[in-house]
Each structure stands twice: as C-alpha cells, then as structure tokens.
Amino acid sequence: MASGKVLEETYQKWVQYKEDCIEMIENEPLLQGLFCNRTFDRYACWPDTPAGFMINISCPFYLPWYEKVSQGVVRQRCGSDGLWEREDSGQVWRDMTQCEEEKEVTSQEVGMFYTVGYSLSLFTLVTALIVLLSFRKLHCTRNYIHANLFLSLILRAVSVIVKDTMLERHWGREIMKQTDVREMLSHQVSLTTSQVMMQYCVLANHYWFFGEAIYLYSVLIASVFIDSNKYLPYICLGWGTPLLFVLPWVVMKLMNENKECWAVNENMNYWWIIRFPILFINFLIFMKILKVILSKLRANNQSGYPDYKLRLAKATLTLMPLFGIHEIIFIFATDEQTTGVLRFIKVFFTLFLNSFQGFLVAVLYCYANKEVCSFISDFTSFS
The missing domain is CATH 1.20.1070.10 (Rhodopsin 7-helix transmembrane proteins)
Known part of the structure; x- marks a missing residue:
C-alpha cells in the first residue's frame, strides 16, 4: 500500500519538475527548421525535436521508484510533419516502459x-x-x-x-x-x-x-x-x-x-x-x-x-x-x-x-x- 509520505513527496517533486520544465520552455532558444514544439505533457518534459527524430529523455525524477529506473529513458517520436506522433486512440505516442516500476x-x-x-x-x-x-x-x-x-x-x-x-x-x-x-x-x-x-x-x-x-x-x-x-x-x-x-x-x-x-x-x-x-x-x-x-x-x-x-x-x-x-x-x-x-x-x-x-x-x-x-x-x- 502506498504511504502518505511517498505520495506527498511525489507530488512536491512533480511540481518542481513542472516548474523546471516551464523555465526551460520559456528560456531555451528555438531550433531551426521543422521540429516538434517543446512541451510538458504532465508526465515528462520534452524539448524541441527535429522532424523525423526519436527523442530520449531521462525518466522523471519525481517517480517514487526513480532510484530503480534512473538509468532508463522515456521516448517520443517527432513525425516528418513536425507533429508528435499519435496512437490510433489519438493520444501522443510515448514509450515509458523503462520508467515503470517493477512488480514486487x-x-x-x-x-x-x-x-x-x-x-x-x-x-x-x-x-x-x-x-x-x-x-x-x-x-x-x-x-x-x-x-x-x-x-x-x-x-x-x-x-x-x-x-x-x-x-x-x-x-x-x-x-x-x-x-x-x-x-x-x-x-x-x-x-x-x-x-x-x-x-x-x-x-x-x-x-x-x-x-x-x-x-x-x-x-x-x-x-x-x-x-x-x-x-x-x-x-x-x-x-x-x-x-x-x-x-x-x-x-x-x-x-x-x-x-x-x-x-x-x-x-x-x-x-x-x-x-x-x-x-x-x-x-x-x-x-x-x-x-x-x-x-x-x-x-x-x-x-x-x-x-x-x-x-x-x-x-x-x-x-x-x-x-x-x-x-x-x-x-x-x-x-x-x-x-x-x-x-x-x-x-x-x-x-x-x-x-x-x-x-x-x-x-x-x-x-x-x-x-x-x-x-x-x-x-x-x-x-
């Protein structure tokens, strides 16, 4: 069962992660050419990514099990049209299998x-x-x-x-x-x-x-x-x-x-x-x-x-x-x-x-x- 302390700390770290991401979004210079826009999807912080590229970023540090997945990455793919690729459901495609907690x-x-x-x-x-x-x-x-x-x-x-x-x-x-x-x-x-x-x-x-x-x-x-x-x-x-x-x-x-x-x-x-x-x-x-x-x-x-x-x-x-x-x-x-x-x-x-x-x-x-x-x-x- 999740403990209150872990849950509260998770939220506080998420807030800090979000603030850091917003600062990056506001201050980082723009890429040249066609690219997918930087964004915070409330799970991870994505920088500008050139069209047709796969972007890998570290697992978010706010995850309660971060120490176990600190070497892992979460991925998104920028389409050739400069838009983040989406699944059939309409949601932006994201591979976060390396950031998921192992079952105990x-x-x-x-x-x-x-x-x-x-x-x-x-x-x-x-x-x-x-x-x-x-x-x-x-x-x-x-x-x-x-x-x-x-x-x-x-x-x-x-x-x-x-x-x-x-x-x-x-x-x-x-x-x-x-x-x-x-x-x-x-x-x-x-x-x-x-x-x-x-x-x-x-x-x-x-x-x-x-x-x-x-x-x-x-x-x-x-x-x-x-x-x-x-x-x-x-x-x-x-x-x-x-x-x-x-x-x-x-x-x-x-x-x-x-x-x-x-x-x-x-x-x-x-x-x-x-x-x-x-x-x-x-x-x-x-x-x-x-x-x-x-x-x-x-x-x-x-x-x-x-x-x-x-x-x-x-x-x-x-x-x-x-x-x-x-x-x-x-x-x-x-x-x-x-x-x-x-x-x-x-x-x-x-x-x-x-x-x-x-x-x-x-x-x-x-x-x-x-x-x-x-x-x-x-x-x-x-x-």
Whole structure:
C-alpha cells in the first residue's frame, strides 16, 4: 500500500519538475527548421525535436521508484510533419516502459494475505453478529458487549479497506500513467476523511476490547459496573470515549500538520494522543487479568505445577489477540521509523494479526462458545 509520505513527496517533486520544465520552455532558444514544439505533457518534459527524430529523455525524477529506473529513458517520436506522433486512440505516442516500476512479488503476496484475512474476518464476524442478535435467549450484557466488539471489528476492517483502496486507486502506481498528476490532489478531502474515520474505528475497536477486559475482570473479581443488566456505560466507553481522543487529534492535525492526507506522522506526539492511552490501559488490565487467572489456577491446582503452567500459557495466548496486545510489540516501531527487513517484518506481523483478529474473536466468542453452540444445537434439533 502506498504511504502518505511517498505520495506527498511525489507530488512536491512533480511540481518542481513542472516548474523546471516551464523555465526551460520559456528560456531555451528555438531550433531551426521543422521540429516538434517543446512541451510538458504532465508526465515528462520534452524539448524541441527535429522532424523525423526519436527523442530520449531521462525518466522523471519525481517517480517514487526513480532510484530503480534512473538509468532508463522515456521516448517520443517527432513525425516528418513536425507533429508528435499519435496512437490510433489519438493520444501522443510515448514509450515509458523503462520508467515503470517493477512488480514486487513480496508486496503482492502480503496484499493478498491481508485481503484474505480481512475477508475471512468480515464473513465470520457478520455471521457471528447475526447469530447473537437473532436469538432472544442469547440477549444479555455479555453477548451485547461481544456484539459491539464484533461491530467495531467490522467497521475497522471496512474503514481500513476503504482507505487503502482509495489510496491505491487515486495515488497508486497507475496514477503515473495518467495525463495529469494533479489528479493526485483532487481527492484529498475524501482521503483525509477516510483517514479520520479509520482512526476512530481503530480506536473504538481498542475501547471495546477494553470493555471486554473490564467485563472479564468484573467476573473474576467484582462488579465494576454495578448493574450487570445495563450495558449503557459500555456503550459510552466503546463508542463515546474514542471521540475524546480523535477530536483533539483532528484539531492538532488541522492546525499544525495538515498535509499528506494525515497518513504520516511527522510529529509523533499527535499520534500518541490517539494510540498510547488505550494501548497502555489495555496492557495494564491484561497483566491484571493474567495475575488473577494465575492466582486462581494456583488455588485450584490439583494436578501439579506443570498443569496450571500450561493452562496459564493457553489463557495468555488466547487473551493476547483479543486485547490487541500484539500491537505493544511494535508500538515504538512506526512506519516512519522502520526500514528494510524490520519494516517488512513489522508490516507482515501486524497485517497478519490485525486482518485475522476478527476471525479469532468470532471463533472464541461465538463459534467456540459452549452457550451459543448448545443453543444453536437445541434450536436446530427443535426445528
């Protein structure tokens, strides 16, 4: 997926390339005889070219992959009539094969993996949500919390896919094959909006994990929200609290960093506004719950040390993807600070867990839930 920083830099370099070209057009002396006029076709800068000649110029330096194609050239042919040759479609003929980016198999494989993960998660989450909401006997605070968590994961997946699709569609590699690179800016408002919505959905997802953690902790220890039959406080926590962090982030971005469609963080303090509080809180309550589980396993242990150690390990591995603890691993390794192999590992690791997280949650909270399975079994038998 294209990054906001690369896209913004590409446009700025294109502007510089265009200005240099205009300066050349205005100041270079004219050729003698019959020739094709100098021009800027919004892809490359073409000097005056004698009729009947093929002109080769270096690949434009604004291309994001310029370092890979710096030795390449783009070609146009000036016809014998002093006009640039055209294709059957009417477009000016241009050979830019040497300036195109080579396809990266690894990137395609990661993208396919990512798409499969989110598609599987969306299917299982939507089905699980329908199951929990369709049967009245499954309606209770616990399952309402599960349902909202499913919904937050669905919205997160959709918002991520929409944002990335918009970036790929409007600012991806194909934009360089179009006639006007300025089209890259025509969708900045919608892209910025999609970025804000994605951040809200991601944050709401984290706070619903927090709600799940609070409920689990209340079951293990005591009631945090006194009336267990009311889940309004959870609604406020899951859908309302994210606004307290997203809105200040939006204000700071508008005032101090209103560029690059907000897809990159130059000032990491703004990023910490929306991410650090909930990741830190989730990590603390995760450790607290593990401590409680450990104490209960020790108290109820009848088979010796290895048994409860194994059960604790299983509980830990189960809770980690549910509370998003895997994000703690790369919390300080942002896209702006990682390169090379570390960046690839981070992208692969986070995309795998984030894209399949919804599937894991749906399985653990619905498909593998004994209460749900028992009810569905009774329902199908009765039918």
